[in-house]
Amino acid sequence: MDSSLILSNILNPPVLFFFIGLSAVFLKSDLEIPQPLPKLFSLYLLFAIGFKGGHEIHESGINGEIALTLIAAILLAAIVPIYCFFILRLKLDAYNAAAVAASYGSISAVTFVTATSFLEQQGMNNYGGHMVAALALMESPAIIIGLILVRLFTKSKESKENSDDNFTWTEVLREAFLNGSVFLLLGSLVVGIITSENGWQSLEVFTGEIFYGMLTFFLLDMGIVAAKRIEALKKSGSFIIGFSILMPVFNALIGIFIAKAIGMSVPNALLFTVLTASASYIAVPAAMRMTVPEANPSLYISMALALTFPFNIIIGIPVYLAIINRVWG
Numbered sequence: 001m002d003s004s005l006i007l008s009n010i011l012n013p014p015v016l017f018f019f020i021g022l023s024a025v026f027l028k029s030d031l032e033i034p035q036p037l038p039k040l041f042s043l044y045l046l047f048a049i050g051f052k053g054g055h056e057i058h059e060s061g062i063n064g065e066i067a068l069t070l071i072a073a074i075l076l077a078a079i080v081p082i083y084c085f086f087i088l089r090l091k092l093d094a095y096n097a098a099a100v101a102a103s104y105g106s107i108s109a110v111t112f113v114t115a116t117s118f119l120e121q122q123g124m125n126n127y128g129g130h131m132v133a134a135l136a137l138m139e140s141p142a143i144i145i146g147l148i149l150v151r152l153f154t155k156s157k158e159s160k161e162n163s164d165d166n167f168t169w170t171e172v173l174r175e176a177f178l179n180g181s182v183f184l185l186l187g188s189l190v191v192g193i194i195t196s197e198n199g200w201q202s203l204e205v206f207t208g209e210i211f212y213g214m215l216t217f218f219l220l221d222m223g224i225v226a227a228k229r230i231e232a233l234k235k236s237g238s239f240i241i242g243f244s245i246l247m248p249v250f251n252a253l254i255g256i257f258i259a260k261a262i263g264m265s266v267p268n269a270l271l272f273t274v275l276t277a278s279a280s281y282i283a284v285p286a287a288m289r290m291t292v293p294e295a296n297p298s299l300y301i302s303m304a305l306a307l308t309f310p311f312n313i314i315i316g317i318p319v320y321l322a323i324i325n326r327v328w329g
Contacts, residue, residue: 005318009118014216015313021223022310033221041218042282043184045113048207048214049132050185054192055200056129066130068262069272073134076258076276077141080251081105085149087247091239092299094153099288099295102146103304104247106280107138109181110222113215114313115274118321119267127267129192131275136185138275140177143287150292181283222309229306232298240299244307252277252320256327266321266328273320278312279304 009015024031060066081101088097112135119125192199200207233241255276259269281304289297 005122005322006315008121009318010314012118012121014114014117014212014219017216018219018223018226018310018313021220021225022227023223025224025227032224033217038218038221041214041221042110042181044214045211045218046109046181046185047188048211049109049113049116050136050188051192051199051203051207053129053132053135054189054194055196056192057133057189058129058193058196060128060130062130065262065264066128069130069264069268070134070137072258072262073138073272073275074141076251076255077105077107077138078145079105080276081142081145081149084247085146085153088243089153091237095150095292095294096296096299098146098149098153099284099292100243100300100303101149102142102288103281103284103300104251104279104308105142105145106284107135107275108278108280108304108309108312109135109185109282110215110218111274111278111309111312111317112271114219115271115317117212117215118317119270122321124267126265127271128265131268131271132185132189134272135275136182136189139182139280139283142280143284144173146284146288147291219313222305226306226310229298229302232302233306236299236302240303241307244303245311248277248279248308248312248316252316253323256320256324259324260327266324269324269328270317270321273324274312274317277316277320279308281305281309 021031023029081098081104084101084104085097088100092100112131116125116127119127195202233244252273255273256269258276259272264272281301285297285301285304288295288300
């Protein structure tokens, strides 16, 4: 593998600011991003990537490859939590295994955005807007499968009584499909499609020129938050740490195989692979905390945010691209 890819990714300003956030905590600096700015950065990134994706879908239209990509994305989001669950059951109870499995079946929008930044840095910005639709579609299935796994594998009378009191499918489906991140992403995608070129030109300064500045500040905050979460993982043992690193790599290899079978271009293949390799630390935890209170949030949030997220944005993205370049010839 060309080591210059990893170096190029590390020297990308948003990634460097992620390191600054990590360092601030390790060196006990008082640096912090005041609330509610991190939430604003997150909403902005979802809006910008969704709007741009909608514009590009309008420009390119829908074809067989796009349809296959979206179907594959939904199927993966439903299948990944199942085998993750049974692996995690070797060490965890059903509640925690289901919550972690749902996180790894879903996606990280910020990892996806970082991958688009990396592609543009490499001069490979010809990825399709439909990848944003894949991003949006992969949030909800993993949540639903995770909750089904809880229902199937918690059979005690006490758990059933708690389940009957706290668990309603209406709330589950509402959280899966109408949580803020998915709703804004899909809404921005639709607006981008409807307004086409006129809409893009009117918002290009806002969605384009300041995009990387907002991403940089967001990753600075993510570095601070991730460093604070690392402490919680020290008590989890080598199994949890190994899962947080090896499972994204395994899922990435599956994503690369599917991307090759569908015939995706290299940029689209990387984004699809990043979606399969990432883990949710926003949408899924919000759903799990509401519907599976028995699961430990410090476990599934820390795994996704403190280990899998840094691994993907620092090492994973350039490694996945190197593999794709090799496979694609």
